[in-house]
Amino acid sequence: MSYLDLPRLHFSGLFFTGPSTINNITQNYTPSVLLENAQHQYDPNVAGWDPTGVAQWWLEECTVLSAVGSGAAPVDASDAVIGADVETPSPKTPMSDGHDGFYDIAKMVDLDPDQQGRSALFGVRIAVTLPNGAGLQGAMTVPELRQLNGRIPLQIGSWVAVGNWMGTLQDVQWSGDISGSPFLSSLQAVSAQGLAVKLTVDLHQNNPANIFTAGDLFCYGRVLGSIGPAFAGELAQVVPGRCLQTFTKPKALLESAVVHSSPKLVQARERAVAQMATLASTREAVKSNLAALAASTAEATEAAPVVPPPSSPQPWNPAFAVIRKVGSQNFLSIDIGGCILLNWQGTPDNPTSDGTFEVASGISVGVFSLKTKTFVAFANGAITIAPQYQPLASTQKNCTLVKNSCVFTIPLTAGDGDSYKTNPLAIQVTGTTVAQEFASGFWIDVSASSQRLECGAGQPGQSQIMVRQFGNPVVGQTPPVTSNVLLFDWDNLDSDGNPQFSPSTGVGIKIGKTDANGLAGITTTVNVPDLTLPVVRQPLDSQVYYILMRDSNKQPVGDGGPQTPGLSILLWKAFQAPANPTWTDIGAIFGAYARLYPGMKSRLDISDQQTVTGFAPVIHAMMSKEITDPAYMPVTRDLSPSKMNMIVSWLASLTP
Numbered sequence: 001m002s003y004l005d006l007p008r009l010h011f012s013g014l015f016f017t018g019p020s021t022i023n024n025i026t027q028n029y030t031p032s033v034l035l036e037n038a039q040h041q042y043d044p045n046v047a048g049w050d051p052t053g054v055a056q057w058w059l060e061e062c063t064v065l066s067a068v069g070s071g072a073a074p075v076d077a078s079d080a081v082i083g084a085d086v087e088t089p090s091p092k093t094p095m096s097d098g099h100d101g102f103y104d105i106a107k108m109v110d111l112d113p114d115q116q117g118r119s120a121l122f123g124v125r126i127a128v129t130l131p132n133g134a135g136l137q138g139a140m141t142v143p144e145l146r147q148l149n150g151r152i153p154l155q156i157g158s159w160v161a162v163g164n165w166m167g168t169l170q171d172v173q174w175s176g177d178i179s180g181s182p183f184l185s186s187l188q189a190v191s192a193q194g195l196a197v198k199l200t201v202d203l204h205q206n207n208p209a210n211i212f213t214a215g216d217l218f219c220y221g222r223v224l225g226s227i228g229p230a231f232a233g234e235l236a237q238v239v240p241g242r243c244l245q246t247f248t249k250p251k252a253l254l255e256s257a258v259v260h261s262s263p264k265l266v267q268a269r270e271r272a273v274a275q276m277a278t279l280a281s282t283r284e285a286v287k288s289n290l291a292a293l294a295a296s297t298a299e300a301t302e303a304a305p306v307v308p309p310p311s312s313p314q315p316w317n318p319a320f321a322v323i324r325k326v327g328s329q330n331f332l333s334i335d336i337g338g339c340i341l342l343n344w345q346g347t348p349d350n351p352t353s354d355g356t357f358e359v360a361s362g363i364s365v366g367v368f369s370l371k372t373k374t375f376v377a378f379a380n381g382a383i384t385i386a387p388q389y390q391p392l393a394s395t396q397k398n399c400t401l402v403k404n405s406c407v408f409t410i411p412l413t414a415g416d417g418d419s420y421k422t423n424p425l426a427i428q429v430t431g432t433t434v435a436q437e438f439a440s441g442f443w444i445d446v447s448a449s450s451q452r453l454e455c456g457a458g459q460p461g462q463s464q465i466m467v468r469q470f471g472n473p474v475v476g477q478t479p480p481v482t483s484n485v486l487l488f489d490w491d492n493l494d495s496d497g498n499p500q501f502s503p504s505t506g507v508g509i510k511i512g513k514t515d516a517n518g519l520a521g522i523t524t525t526v527n528v529p530d531l532t533l534p535v536v537r538q539p540l541d542s543q544v545y546y547i548l549m550r551d552s553n554k555q556p557v558g559d560g561g562p563q564t565p566g567l568s569i570l571l572w573k574a575f576q577a578p579a580n581p582t583w584t585d586i587g588a589i590f591g592a593y594a595r596l597y598p599g600m601k602s603r604l605d606i607s608d609q610q611t612v613t614g615f616a617p618v619i620h621a622m623m624s625k626e627i628t629d630p631a632y633m634p635v636t637r638d639l640s641p642s643k644m645n646m647i648v649s650w651l652a653s654l655t656p
Helices: 182-189 269-281 284-297 583-596 609-614 616-623 641-654
Strands: 008-017 056-068 085-087 106-109 120-122 125-129 135-140 146-150 161-175 195-202 220-229 242-246 319-326 329-335 345-347 350-352 363-369 374-383 389-392 399-402 407-412 425-429 432-436 442-446 450-454 461-469 481-493 499-503 507-511 519-526 542-551 567-572
Touching: 008 389, 008 399, 056 106, 056 220, 135 182, 135 195, 220 399, 242 425, 242 442, 374 407, 374 425, 442 542, 450 461, 450 519, 481 507, 507 542, 507 567, 519 567, 583 609, 583 641, 609 616, 616 641
Parallel strands: 450 567
Antiparallel strands: 008 056, 008 220, 056 085, 085 125, 106 120, 125 135, 135 161, 146 161, 161 195, 195 220, 242 319, 242 432, 319 329, 329 407, 345 350, 363 374, 363 425, 389 399, 425 432, 442 461, 461 519, 481 499, 481 542, 507 519, 542 567
């Protein structure tokens, strides 16, 4: 089962995140780089758009807007779950930990400045609360940002992007009288393995000029959420079903597109998003619209122009789907919440969006017949989004919510037959295909898309890979996957001084055979005893490797196109701690963090020996936590285990 299975609830509202942006630039780790201007203000050209951010992440103003019961029927408003609050720990909604304290606010963390497309959430705890105070609560497994794609064809940061976080609520606690919600009772009955959660996020406002702009506040974005039952034998971050990929006319996938691309585009999160937006903006219809807009702007009045809808449908971002039998009826559940570009108004330099989709009707779901080379729509495959819109008027953000999070349940009829078992699912808009499964039917993805390893540690990385074909697990086989390891190489610069990707043998992977659920183990091995680091990476003590994966048909594995790695590795240099570390050893590390994360320094100055000594028990407690804990220190989780052990031991010596 998954968040697409039944029973399933949908919620929508806002999310907040304010990460520090100083560490978005690799060169900023070098102590000689000036982060402030002559007026002792952080230079946005160097320190980014949020230099004092502290990586907090939470949900806000989220409520359950719809639900689908176990029998695939919509849940009506008489069920108390409709309108229930969906909350996480936040400044406005603290959550008691049951021990006279409160759960920490979740943190959003990048793997590295050289890989910011896998931002992970640590410590998310979600509660669904009925009006009488009853409900459920659980801690989410660590989700990594997946399906990072363009949402609006402009280049102005995270506001134009869309992405997914997916995980499982574990050790779910049910409390109070939930009898007022038959839906929650049915969900509880099938949730012994936990609950699957999907968060689709977009419209994140990263313009600091909006810090006091009511209705579009700095650091707030929109979330479309779904929760369904989890099941044993599934991966928390992978839908155990099918994936309809971005559909373009078939052409060869060039590995050189990665090797020779400029990594400068992915050096900061907003640049990675800009890259996605650039890809979107190259679509012919959008290009023509922007050209028309540019021409009209030259003679524009003060009235902000509205960008007209494209004359032809745009290729969509990927969509997830599952087909399940309920009684004697088969149902297709399909999620298009992250697929479609948004309407936007204004100018490219000053755009706005209400969150509505550029396509809201004329959508048809069906199969592409491999035999006849034609699209065959399902009898009930027509989708209209507009009835699902619900406006949100908020001081934090005015936007349009989507009551079903754009997840649609389609009854399959006898007339539809069973062609979906051996043919790709597809989506058309007014007769044009916008998304379609690979012709092979393969959907392959990994349980974790990033890992942290250390030279000389002797512990390989462990993860899993799922292989499905037309929705069915591929059993007892070595996954049809080849891999290519690339180093984000600061010793190999282009003529503009940008690092390039170079083939590498520093790390490698070995894949076993699939089990009954189509899952196989992946072992990541370190093939070097130590690293010789380029100057710019020496302060970070590490290198970043991208592992590109392809299936037997040369199609990318996982959520990316030819430029997105299936697995990213942060590999630390080997480190031998001194026998008796002193403040000189510890202070050099703490001082670097205080410089890079001034938002934390204002709360606890770890660059000051006296402060560290006085707060040694507190710091020791935080640095001794599991890496998945939201209170773990350092928040960025970019300190090698060997150095962590040295610091923890030193702090312990100061702690009574």
